Amino acid sequence: MAQQHPDVRHPGAPYADARPLDAGAPYADARPLDAGAPYADARPLDAGVPAPVLTAYLRAQGAEFLRALAAWAGGGPAQGGEADAAPVLRGTARRIGATLHTFHGAFDPAWSTGLRRELAWFSGTLAQERLHAATLRRLQAALQEPQGDLGTARAAALLERRLTLARGRAHSAVLEALGSARFHALADAVALLGGDVPLRGGAAVEPQDLASATEQQLADAVTALPAEPETGPCPVPPGDGDAAWHQVRSLLRLHRYALEALGLPVPSRLTAAARTLDRHRDAAEAASVAADAARTPRIAPATAYALGNLHAHQRHEALAARRAFHRTWQSVPRSRNTVTVP
Amino acid sequence: MAQQHPDVRHPGAPYADARPLDAGAPYADARPLDAGAPYADARPLDAGVPAPVLTAYLRAQGAEFLRALAAWAGGGPAQGGEADAAPVLRGTARRIGATLHTFHGAFDPAWSTGLRRELAWFSGTLAQERLHAATLRRLQAALQEPQGDLGTARAAALLERRLTLARGRAHSAVLEALGSARFHALADAVALLGGDVPLRGGAAVEPQDLASATEQQLADAVTALPAEPETGPCPVPPGDGDAAWHQVRSLLRLHRYALEALGLPVPSRLTAAARTLDRHRDAAEAASVAADAARTPRIAPATAYALGNLHAHQRHEALAARRAFHRTWQSVPRSRNTVTVP
Incomplete structure (x- = not known):
């Protein structure tokens, strides 16, 4: 099972021994993402x-x-x-x-x-x-x-x-x-x-039902997000409530990929909402890195002061991303946001 | 001219010797601010x-x-x-x-x-x-x-x-x-x-024209304010562009007091706009105080870090106040905002 593949860092090393599929050949029979194509075959399994x-x-x-x-x-x-x-x-x-x-x-x-x-x-x-x-x-x-x-x-x-x-x-x-x-x-x-994908034996399963369950989890997670105040106390504590937002980001990604997998169009506003959550994650991470750097031993107070500025700024960027997400999400029509096969 | 008044810190010291007006007596003949009262007597001087x-x-x-x-x-x-x-x-x-x-x-x-x-x-x-x-x-x-x-x-x-x-x-x-x-x-x-207020001799002057000049200065100063970006680089430099905002705040105050002096109503949205500029000034001042405190010799890096956070947070509060001002100002109807005697 664990074959010894050539070192992938070696330029020119072919990577053919793990491919029943020809990586370079066109894969005309494996394109389920033609936008607009009806997916009538997404039937009970x-x-x-x-x-x-x-x-x-x-x-x-x-x-x-x-x-x-x-x-x-x-x-x-x-x-x-x-x-x-x-x-x-x-x-x-x-x-x-x-x-x-x-x-x-x-x-x-x-x-x-x-x-x-x-x-x-x-x-x-x-x-x-x-x-x-x-x-x-x-x-x-x-x-x-x-x-x-x-x-x-x-x-x-x-x-x-x-x-x-x-x-x-x-x-x-x-x-x-x-x-x-x-x-x-x-x-x-x-x-x-x-080749053949190992399927589960037993009762019939509707792919749409499974996708809808993910979508419902996403909707619930969004509903559970706290409202963001316009202003508030100084956001010194790193990562206040970030986990709930990262969870929404993961669920939104699952939802988008589920639409893709079923060959359904992904509404552009879902993509836009996902981008606000990426920005949130990046700003939260940057704030956390600035806070960690401020704990470096023996740094000058001026360096620590600049890192404090940077930390608060990134926390505000995260807050701005949260607000942008709420605005974008409210503009996502619920009917477009439901997994239904056209 | 420079009479020696009693020390005002002394409780009970009467302050009567500088008052041809009885401070305790009702001043029924000096109430020009009855809202809604027509001020037809604001005529050329x-x-x-x-x-x-x-x-x-x-x-x-x-x-x-x-x-x-x-x-x-x-x-x-x-x-x-x-x-x-x-x-x-x-x-x-x-x-x-x-x-x-x-x-x-x-x-x-x-x-x-x-x-x-x-x-x-x-x-x-x-x-x-x-x-x-x-x-x-x-x-x-x-x-x-x-x-x-x-x-x-x-x-x-x-x-x-x-x-x-x-x-x-x-x-x-x-x-x-x-x-x-x-x-x-x-x-x-x-x-x-x-008693008698010393008036200027010479040509007739329309109070409304003088008040309108202040209002025009205010409108020009608001127009000259830069647009505030939603996000941007870390606002470490203290007081970026604050002076122009403080100037608008002063002009708005002059405008409100001019309306008051002419017995005209002050639209509530002008008052709201003034409050956003007060918030801007207070946040800018707080940011500046945090930055100054960070220059205290021999403070610990952790203290400087917290002051940096505080500084950036207050700069963001100032930015939020600027955005709130723009929103409030855009909602001030220009017709209500013009000095005209009803």
Whole structure:
């Protein structure tokens, strides 16, 4: 099971041995996302009947995953390499995992649970590096204005050192993961999505019902969010109530991927709402990094002062993102927001 | 001219010797502010014709000023004393000064310029104490939440020490001013508003034209304000562009007092807009105080960090007040906002 794949960092190394699907070949039979195409075949599943829409979606995502993996392994800078491949690997791993999660009733439980766990591990490893890079960019942007303040320059240098180090460590973790037996087993499992997907035996399951359950969880989580005050006390405590927001972000992602998997259009306002939650997560993370940096031993008070400014500013950015989410969400028509097959 | 008034700090000292107006007696003939009463007598002024509306307004404000001064001098805690009298002294001094400024063409120039300067000195002295007290309250409110952060408690203690000291100094300056020959000359001049107000000789002047000039200055200053971005870089530099906002606040106050002096109603939305500018000023001042406190030698980095948070938070509060002003201002109908005698 755990074949020894060539080191993916070696340019030109073919990544063919884990692919019953030809990563470079067009995958004309695996395109369930033609917008507007009716998806009349998203019908009840039962033991004997495959779920054509879902399996086609998984197959297409699996092919994309393997294609990106080959590009990373084989691509020099001219082909984009890591920078282009990493987001595709992350996105396809998340989509496959989300599909197995939302439509869990349609698949063999042991198989889907195991594959989801491994996909979560791998996409989580990739996400760490991206998050550190994004946080560094965000904090540099916040500090780039000429401030005429020595503390600001020192704070920027301190944050850059810390985040560059963290990103470097995260990158090493990604490379280590890619070279591991665990990843090779995962790549094999993804490759097998090109063949028959193990379905659950037993009673019939409506994919729409499963997708609607996710949507209902999302709606409930949004309703449970506290209203954001226009002003308030100084937001010194880091991460006040962030967890509930991150949960809504995860549920909204599951909902969007479920619509995708069923071949339904994703309303643009859902995408816009998701972007406000990304901004919220990034600002919350940046605030947390500024607060952590302020605990560095022996920093100058001026540096700590600049980090305090930065922290509060990012918390306000998070607050602004929360308000933007509420505005966007209220504009999402509930009828468009319901999973129904056209 | 500079009579020696009794020390106003001495409880029970009567303050009668500077009052041709009886501060305790009702002043039925000096009430130009009956809302809704038509002010048909706000007519062109000329050398021979007194300006009944303006002189009645000055007389009423002067009487209020003297009444508050007597309350301060004579009042124990039961009567309210300083706490009740100071805002009235400040408000009436500002109104008299604003009237002399806006309708300068109606009054004897040497007299009105001199009295305005002395009123500005005295109301400015009173305002300092109020501002320190308000800033302390604002910063304590911002820091009152349980933060679980030693830096926050230290920052609160540092700010309290600094602002209590500053308020104490400002209070001493007020008492010193009240006991000065300069103030006694001012009180005499205010008392003389009960008699004939020195008018300017020469050409006829329309009070409405003078009030409209102030209103136009206000409109121009508002138009020149920069738009506030929803988000932006970390607002570390203190007081970015505050001066233009403080200028609008002063002009709006002049405009409101001009409407009052002419006996015209002050639209509630102008009052609301003024409150947003007060909030802006208070938040800007609090941010500036937090920034100054962070320059205290030998403070702990945790204290500086908490002060940085506080600074950025108050700058965001100032930004929120700017946005609130723009929203309120846009809702002020221009037709209601024009000085016209009904």
